[in-house]
Amino acid sequence: MLTVDRVTVTYDRTPAVRDASLEIADGEVLALLGPSGSGKSTLLRAIAGLESATGAVRWDGDDLAGVPVHRRGFGLVFQDGQLFPHRDVAGNIAFGPRMQGMPAGDRDRRVAELLELVGLAGYERRPVTELSGGEAQRVALARALAPRPRLLLLDEPLSGLDAELRESLALDLVGVLRRAKATTLLVTHDQEEAFTLADRLAVLDDGRIRQSGDVIDVWRAPVDERVARFLGVTAVLPGEVTDGRVSCAFGSAEVPWARVGTVTVGLRPHALRVASTGVPGEVVARARRRDHTRVTVDVSESVPGMSTVDAVATMADAVQPGDEVRLALDPGGMAIVG
Numbered sequence: 016m017l018t019v020d021r022v023t024v025t026y027d028r029t030p031a032v033r034d035a036s037l038e039i040a041d042g043e044v045l046a047l048l049g050p051s052g053s054g055k056s057t058l059l060r061a062i063a064g065l066e067s068a069t070g071a072v073r074w075d076g077d078d079l080a081g082v083p084v085h086r087r088g089f090g091l092v093f094q095d096g097q098l099f100p101h102r103d104v105a106g107n108i109a110f111g112p113r114m115q116g117m118p119a120g121d122r123d124r125r126v127a128e129l130l131e132l133v134g135l136a137g138y139e140r141r142p143v144t145e146l147s148g149g150e151a152q153r154v155a156l157a158r159a160l161a162p163r164p165r166l167l168l169l170d171e172p173l174s175g176l177d178a179e180l181r182e183s184l185a186l187d188l189v190g191v192l193r194r195a196k197a198t199t200l201l202v203t204h205d206q207e208e209a210f211t212l213a214d215r216l217a218v219l220d221d222g223r224i225r226q227s228g229d230v231i232d233v234w235r236a237p238v239d240e241r242v243a244r245f246l247g248v249t250a251v252l253p254g255e256v257t258d259g260r261v262s263c264a265f266g267s268a269e270v271p272w273a274r275v276g277t278v279t280v281g282l283r284p285h286a287l288r289v290a291s292t293g294v295p296g297e298v299v300a301r302a303r304r305r306d307h308t309r310v311t312v313d314v315s316e317s318v319p320g321m322s323t324v325d326a327v328a329t330m331a332d333a334v335q336p337g338d339e340v341r342l343a344l345d346p347g348g349m350a351i352v353g
């Protein structure tokens with residue numbers, strides 16, 4: 016188990032990470048999520064031993080303060096893979112096992128096993144300079160896993176890839192991490208990626224961990240409006256929770272997990288859907304997405320105190336700016352904030 020205990024990293028007297036504490040249990044994937052510049056990479060580097068920090072990083076209770084990077088038993092993957100350009104795929108993956116003194120025959124078997132795991136069976140002799148971006152990241156992952164690290168540190172491993180490839184590789188990566196039972200810290204600024212890959216989330220903002228917990232708990236109950244907005248919430252409004260249901264100006268929904276009383280309801284765009292019944296409003300803008308249409312709807316006439324909200328329509332709805340629509344509440348996109 017990894018324990019990060021009140022870690023602070025300071026550059027030129029400015030703290031980039033402040034008093035960060037977190038734990039990752041064996042076999043668990045924790046996503047460290049936060050906006051650009053929030054300190055994610057700095058914290059990952061401190062855990063790896065690449066940055067000096069105050070506080071403690073422990074593995075199974077042992078303080079790693081005096082342990083250099085290559086003796087921590089951690090595997091690292093960065094955004095751009097950083098493969099050795101002069102070695103072929105097998106040479107890259109076999110590097111760690113060779114450093115550990117693994118005999119050649121076992122190394123070959125390990126390389127083949129890992130290529131199978133990342134979906135690149137038979138790629139041993141390919142020069143890494145001839146790989147696509149997605150293939151290179153798979154090889155980087157196989158190389159990091161080859162020495163059987165006790166912790167895998169992934170820093171934005173998919174962000175150099177185009178959107179479609181990122182999505183499909185994220186799904187593959189879930190399978191790879193589960194099959195390898197890899198204890199993993201994943202740094203990302205992409206909430207979708209965090210939700211696809213992680214068991215738990217830690218949200219970092221301005222160097223501080225604002226919230227951590229099971230993915231679903233953080234998703235539906237962000238601690239404050241700032242975290243909520245970072246997790247996709249684009250509108251907030253008052254609500255009332257009684258008997259496991261929340262009521263707000265857009266309707267009511269079951270929230271058996273929410274605390275009873277007056278609450279702040281957070282709405283992500285897909286919490287409001289264009290439907291045949293619901294709160295009326297006028298479409299003021301529309302943008303087509305891959306599998307739906309995102310609309311901005313003026314609801315000021317029907318919801319006192321609100322101007323516009325984001326909502327989604329299906330492609331088949333064919334809504335235009337100027338259209339009158341009705342918006343129905345979809346609890347899947349809702350959060351109870353605070």
Ligand SMILES: Nc1ncnc2c1ncn2[C@@H]1O[C@H](COP(=O)(O)OP(=O)(O)OP(=O)(O)O)[C@@H](O)[C@H]1O
Pocket residue numbers: 026027031049050051052053054055056057058204
């Ligand atoms: N080597 C360094 N020297 C000085 N300041 C640094 C150094 N590395 C990072 N910083 C600063 O520390 C803060 C946190 O940076 P960090 O790279 O950890 O953020 P991040 O959340 O990973 O951002 P991104 O998603 O953009 O990579 C930033 O303000 C950054 O400018």
